[in-house]
Structures are given as C-alpha cells and as structure tokens.
Amino acid sequence: MRILIVEDHPDILANLYGFLEPKGHQLDSARNGYGGLALASEHDYDVIVLDIMLPGLNGLELCRKLRTELGKTTPVLMLTARDSLPDKVSGFDSGADDYLVKPFSLVELEARLKALVRRSGAGHAVNATMRFGELAFDPDTQEASRGGVPVSLTRTGYTLLRCLLAAAPRIVSRETLEQAVWGDDRPDSDALRTHIHALRQAIDKPFPVPMLQTVAGVGFKLVQPDAQRDLPRDVV
Structure with a gap:
C-alpha cells in the first residue's frame, strides 16, 4: 500500500514507519495539516492515516478539504486520543472512513488500512484543480x-x-x-x-x-x- 501519514507526534510517526515499512508499504508523511494537504494534492495514495490534533490545519478541516476542494475519495483513517461519541461523529462527518483511538495496536491499524483499501478504489481526484x-x-x-x-x-x-x-x-x-x-x-x-x-x-x-x-x-x-x-x- 502507498500510505500518507499526517501525524505531528515524532514517536508515533517513528513507530508507524518502523512497523509498516518493513512490511513493504510505501510511506510519505507530514507533521502538520498544510503539509499533509499539499502531499495529498500532489500524489495519489491508497489510504491516508490522519491525526486530528495537528498544527496549522487540524485533521477534521484537512479531511473536509480533501473531500470538498480536492475531490479526493482516498480512504481516511483518523487517529486520535478523543474517544467520545460526538468526537467520532465529527470525524465521520468530515469525511473519514474509519476511526482508531490512541493508544492503538499497530497490527489492528494495518488490518484496518488493508480493509479500507479492499473496499475502495480511491486515491484519484475527480476534480483536482x-x-x-x-x-x-x-x-x-x-x-x-x-x-x-x-x-x-x-x-x-x-x-x-x-x-x-x-x-x-x-x-x-x-x-x-x-x-x-x-x-x-x-x-x-x-x-x-x-x-x-x-x-x-x-x-x-x-x-x-x-x-x-x-x-x-x-x-x-x-x-x-x-x-x-x-x-x-x-x-x-
């Protein structure tokens, strides 16, 4: 899978790279929302892992821009420490496809990413301009x-x-x-x-x-x- 990770916590990012790259997945990453949006607009990914609490542009705003402004249908899995029902609803309303609460299992994360990719042929913009x-x-x-x-x-x-x-x-x-x-x-x-x-x-x-x-x-x-x-x- 080609995966975009938008996460500002260096330890979490390092763990994701350490677990996913040896399994053959291709990873790009950004540590703030605008950097993630720029990468998502430039490249096609199989799936996006997106933290909610990001500097500059938070994950909810980023996801909305992906859907409404870039026309991206790439599956998005949100990572967050927020586990209340309203928080989850906000994530799905912004356009996310799945939601995983920190701390999380890396094995479960990879399984969910594979499931999202199987269910969707996303990653291509319908209107990228x-x-x-x-x-x-x-x-x-x-x-x-x-x-x-x-x-x-x-x-x-x-x-x-x-x-x-x-x-x-x-x-x-x-x-x-x-x-x-x-x-x-x-x-x-x-x-x-x-x-x-x-x-x-x-x-x-x-x-x-x-x-x-x-x-x-x-x-x-x-x-x-x-x-x-x-x-x-x-x-x-």
Missing part, C-alpha cells in the same frame, strides 16, 4: 495559471503554491512551508526566501496587482486582487 481568485493549479498536470495566463514554476514553486492555495486566504507560516518543501531536513540558510521571491516573480510581477502577501514575522498568504489594489507590493 485548486483555485483561489485568479490563480489555478492542477496537481495532476503540474499546470498553474493566473487569470487564464499560464505561469511556469520550479518544483519547489509548485509545492509552495499548493500550500498557499490550500490555506487561502489564511496565513501559512514559514515553518509550515519549509516542512512541506524539505520535511525535517531543512536547509540552514534562508532558502525559503529565495523560493518565495521566485514564486512572486512568476505569479505577481507580470500582473498589475499582487496576490502573494508577506505577513511580517509570521509567514505568507494569498489575497484576492481587489484587496490589494491600494497596497504596495510586498518585499520578501
């Missing part, structure tokens, strides 16, 4: 445009754009963007600054009104062009 204002991005074709005009980005630029579109119009922290691009192996230098500058050159410079806004000391966000008409262009 992400949109916000004039911006559009199709993760399947790696094509981006603004106002119908194609824009060309680097691979890192596409990853940053996915994260920003998934959160728009909310702020995405620098830490979240770095996690989505480099995972835990983040560069020592301020490499993000360079990539944000390149992204801005592609999606803003050719157009009269910028959409990528810097939030000083916090991160970045996309805004509707109308909201930016009276503001100066940001500097990275």
Whole structure:
C-alpha cells in the first residue's frame, strides 16, 4: 500500500514507519495539516492515516478539504486520543472512513488500512484543480495559471503554491512551508526566501496587482486582487 501519514507526534510517526515499512508499504508523511494537504494534492495514495490534533490545519478541516476542494475519495483513517461519541461523529462527518483511538495496536491499524483499501478504489481526484481568485493549479498536470495566463514554476514553486492555495486566504507560516518543501531536513540558510521571491516573480510581477502577501514575522498568504489594489507590493 502507498500510505500518507499526517501525524505531528515524532514517536508515533517513528513507530508507524518502523512497523509498516518493513512490511513493504510505501510511506510519505507530514507533521502538520498544510503539509499533509499539499502531499495529498500532489500524489495519489491508497489510504491516508490522519491525526486530528495537528498544527496549522487540524485533521477534521484537512479531511473536509480533501473531500470538498480536492475531490479526493482516498480512504481516511483518523487517529486520535478523543474517544467520545460526538468526537467520532465529527470525524465521520468530515469525511473519514474509519476511526482508531490512541493508544492503538499497530497490527489492528494495518488490518484496518488493508480493509479500507479492499473496499475502495480511491486515491484519484475527480476534480483536482485548486483555485483561489485568479490563480489555478492542477496537481495532476503540474499546470498553474493566473487569470487564464499560464505561469511556469520550479518544483519547489509548485509545492509552495499548493500550500498557499490550500490555506487561502489564511496565513501559512514559514515553518509550515519549509516542512512541506524539505520535511525535517531543512536547509540552514534562508532558502525559503529565495523560493518565495521566485514564486512572486512568476505569479505577481507580470500582473498589475499582487496576490502573494508577506505577513511580517509570521509567514505568507494569498489575497484576492481587489484587496490589494491600494497596497504596495510586498518585499520578501
């Protein structure tokens, strides 16, 4: 199985890798909701293991975005310490297919994942195009445009754009963007600054009104062009 794990607890993540990888499963992981959403939009997985309590974008919101905005039908198993009936109902209402309460058995987890995959041919988006204002991005074709005009980005630029579109119009922290691009192996230098500058050159410079806004000391966000008409262009 190709499995996406979205879990911010390092010990749980290490246990999942240690148990599932030796059995031949292919794993990708993210430690926050926006990073998980970016991976889910870029790749097709057989199943997703999703923690509810995540930084940035919680598991319930992430699952809703998978279903409503990305059109993903990939089976989702939620992991959580919350075991009340209302909590479980909230998980299923968000689009989850199964629910496992922490602490859990790794053997049971794998059995449930296999059962979800057997019951569903999910993992393919019915409408993968992400949109916000004039911006559009199709993760399947790696094509981006603004106002119908194609824009060309680097691979890192596409990853940053996915994260920003998934959160728009909310702020995405620098830490979240770095996690989505480099995972835990983040560069020592301020490499993000360079990539944000390149992204801005592609999606803003050719157009009269910028959409990528810097939030000083916090991160970045996309805004509707109308909201930016009276503001100066940001500097990275």
